[in-house]
Amino acid sequence: MTSRFEPFLGLSAELTAFSHFDLLGTGLAETYLATLDKVVGGEITDALLAAFTALPPPESKARIQAVRTTILGNELLGDVARALIKLWYSGTWFELSSAWSERFGPRPANITFVVSPDAYIEGLLWKAIGAHPAGAKGQGFGSWAFPPKIPAFAPALDFQNLT
């Protein structure tokens, strides 16, 4: 578990542009790794983690290029990585496309589902837009009288290069 957890966290940080601290702060990192295992299976998860581990060193131009070609552009791993991004941001696993299933075989657990009530609440999308999840993490009486706070993000990643 631990030998896979670190690469999973690193991969997730790379894909979501959130820091390890932010990701661990959701309390859901282990649950999401387990979700990945459950939905696409241990082998594909391991292949994804191996692809991440094999990337060129961080902060090199080659790395961003490699993320695109060996992960996001990879036929098998690309859709899985994109589903993982959506999982982190929304707490929902979005069913992989029928094209993917036809190519690599159907997976019984591959249906669209919300991982847990906490997963919805801790979705990174709320943090990214400086809002709180509707119906949860309320900001307190009268808070709407004050201007919203859009958080500044430390890593200045070029999103266009990633997609």
Added chain:
Amino acid sequence: MDSYSIKTLDELKEFLYRAMQLEHATIPPYLTALYSIKPGANQDATQVLRVIVVEEMLHLTIAANILNAIGGKPDLVRPDFVARYPAALPDGETDFKVGIQAFGREALATFLKIERPAQRPEHLVGKGLIYRKTPPDITALASHPRHEDFHFYSIGEFYSAIAEGIKYLEAEAHGAGTTIFTGDGSRQITSEYYYSGGGELFPVTDLKSALEAIELIIEQGEGDGGGIYEDDDHELAHYYRFEELVKGRYYQKGDQPGQPTGPHLQVDWEGAYPIKENLKVEDIFEGSELREAAIAFNTRYGEFLQLLTRAFNGQPSLLLEAVPMMFEFRNMILELIRNPLPKHPGKNGSPTYQIPGGIKQPAVTRQAEVNA
């Protein structure tokens, strides 16, 4: 009247400052325990802690109201305002410290001590304060400004001393044709600025309202004269709420203290993140995101105390801004607590409540002493 009684207005102000310091000091331990509970676990405990922490905030505000009523200036940014944890509380004969820790049996044992009923055991009745030397690096809460090593038996006894002091000084002032309640009424915090905050917030303007305010603090904490329920609204005192968790059973009407007979409740003692007790920023690996986040929280908390100080000094409407800040703390604390502490396997992070500028100063240079 013994030598520990409050005899000057300045001394009373210092006591009320310490009352605010004391009320505040219970908030970080309760808040941390509350947020250490894992999602979905311990719903009863979550509810109990939430109610109590909100009532402690009310007590802090009430203490500020009393201080304002007698012309004092609440100061939550004085360097020694925020306790260094673990801090010492009035603890009768045995040593007892309150610290920052995760929800669990140990934390509950401490919380019960914080809120325990005020009455002394028979052999200590009328014996005066209890002597124990406080080490210099320990914040002694609810201590006597003139006698740092002499301790009240309980928080209730500390407040009784304040109530007696108010009565004495007001009678003295009354004799001279004046009053100690000379504070500006516009500095009082009332429910208008304090939404749903754990009880009624009324202005303190005279002896009667001041004593009522103290009574409310004591009743919510430890119950009225050893009773389980507060008189007016059948609300369970903090001590007995915590006891329900320890005993796994709710109290109901007619129960005797220590023997709840209501419905059973579930406590999951493993249902909390394993935070490192009384963590300090210095213990967190330098350069880690966790350390930065702990410092960021402390900075923000310092800003919060500045805001409260301004609110308590004539700008009560600023309290409305404090509300979203407190919700911000919840999110910041949750993130700290869910992150593993680097180089401490099995332990998680925690807020440290080391507020910038918050260094303990020698306790002797108090205004009360200077003026004495």
